[in-house]
Amino acid sequence: MTVRTEPVVVARIEAALDRFFAERASxxxxxxxxxxxLWDLAATHARGGKLVRPRLFIDAVEAFCTAEESGDTRGSEGVRKSGRIGEESVDRLAAVLEVLHYAFLLHDDVIDGDLVRRHGPNLIGTVRGQHPDAPDGDSLHWGTSAAILMGDVLLSAAVLDCARLPLPSGPRARVLDLVDEAITETVAGEYLDVGLSDGVVAAELDTVMTMTALKTASYSFSLPLRLAAALSDAAPEVDETLVRVGNHLGVAFQVQDDLLTMFGRHVAHGKDALSDLREGKQTVLVAHLRSSVRWHEIAGVLGEPDVDESGAARIRRAFDESGSRTFAVGLVTHHLAEAARVIGSSTVPLEVRRVVEDCVESLKSRSI
Structure with a gap:
């Protein structure tokens, strides 16, 4: 997925990330x-992502500023110009969004037992590989422990960075509230995800959808948009609209990810489908198939630690022939259409609406 950010803004985000890690290095x-x-290693692994969240945030900030400059202040109460907020605060918040994302990935890799991320060894796999002479169990424990501890430190550092932003007390308090809310919802979603995968929570479709909204939509789409609105003193109805829009975008994005993991080119997507199958990940695809007559064909395969490509092929056929794949694709289409409908009928300033509409179009173009 891409958003419309100019290359110079991507460079700003990367520079802000470098500063985030460098400021704490000494x-x-x-x-x-x-x-x-380990800190240097985390700084390296935190780079290389698509920067979806910080790019969406900066696009939205600039859109609110453009709206103010053009006199389109619908849904806002004295939208601030970026100069009044300060580019430094904007860039630091952009870095915080990417650091939060990376901290969640670190913990997610521990929970899922993954050693690969972004086409190569993740932090766990790298730390494990640095100790080839250690017993395999010991080196793996060293790597997973490093990921847990580094994830904890990064979450703390990200929140503290928000508290130290050179902002008026009102906007700074709002930023902290939004970040706290997003972290809590994401953790709640991850907890539910684990319960679903372990069979402790009944894998009903509605529950899987709730998990998806909490785990992905909250911090990936709602938070960047709402932070931009907070910096602009946007009215409560704008925030409420962006929550709804972010939820639709996030659900569509996650269901697309599930489809890409199962049916996409793994070299391009960067994730091995077998890991989700071996873990027994309860995706929308799985939840839909569970209600079909084909479920018995794969119920004994899903979640088995030795699932191979042959077993994966059986599961893909079941997804196709049961209509689960078609259902998931339709769900993506529905949520993207709803995001466009909600933002199009809102009082959100035109330039901000265009950012969301660009995001919808970009998600539509994702190859599944």
Whole structure:
């Protein structure tokens, strides 16, 4: 997925990420060399993503500013110009969004037992590989422990960065509230995801949809849009609209990811479908298939740690022939249409509506 951000803004985000890690590097180095090395390793692994969240945020900030400059202040109460907020605060918040994303990925990889991310070893796999002479169990424990601890530190550092933003007290408090809400909802979604995968929570379609909205939509789409609105003193009805829009975009994005993982080119997507199958991940595809007459064909395969490509092919056929794949594609289409409908009929300023509409079109073009 892409958003319309100019390359110069991508460079700003990357520079802000570099500053985030560099500002803490000296303090980390004074603790011990091993932890300093881990910090540097995390800084490297945090880079290389598509920067979807910070790019959407900056696009939305600039759109609110353009709306103010053009006199389109519908749904806003004195929208601030970016100069009054300050580019430094905007860039730091953009970095916070990517750091939050990376911290969640670290914990997610521990929960899922994954060693690969973005076409190569993730932090766990890298730390494990740095100790080839250690017993396999010990090196893996070292790697997973590193990911848990680094994820904790990054979440704390991200929140503290929000608290230190050079903003008026009102907007800063609102930013903190939004980040806190997004972290809590994401953790609640991850907790539900684990319960679904472990069979502790009944894998009903509605429950899977709730998990998807909490785990993905909240911090990936609602939060960037709502942070931009908060910096612009947007009215409550604008925030309410962006919550709804972000939910639709996030659900569509996650269901697309499930489809790409199962049916896409793994070299392009960067994730191995077998890992989700071995874990027994309860996706929309699985929830729909569970209600069909084909479920018995794969019920004994899903969640088995030794699922191979042959077993995966059986599951893909079941998804296709049961209509589960068609259902999931239709769900993506529905949520993107709803996002466009909600934003199009809202009082959100025109330039901000265009950012959302661009996001909808970009998601439509994702190859499944």
């Amino acid at each position: 303090a980390v180095a004074s603790l011990n060399a091993g932890f300093a090395d």
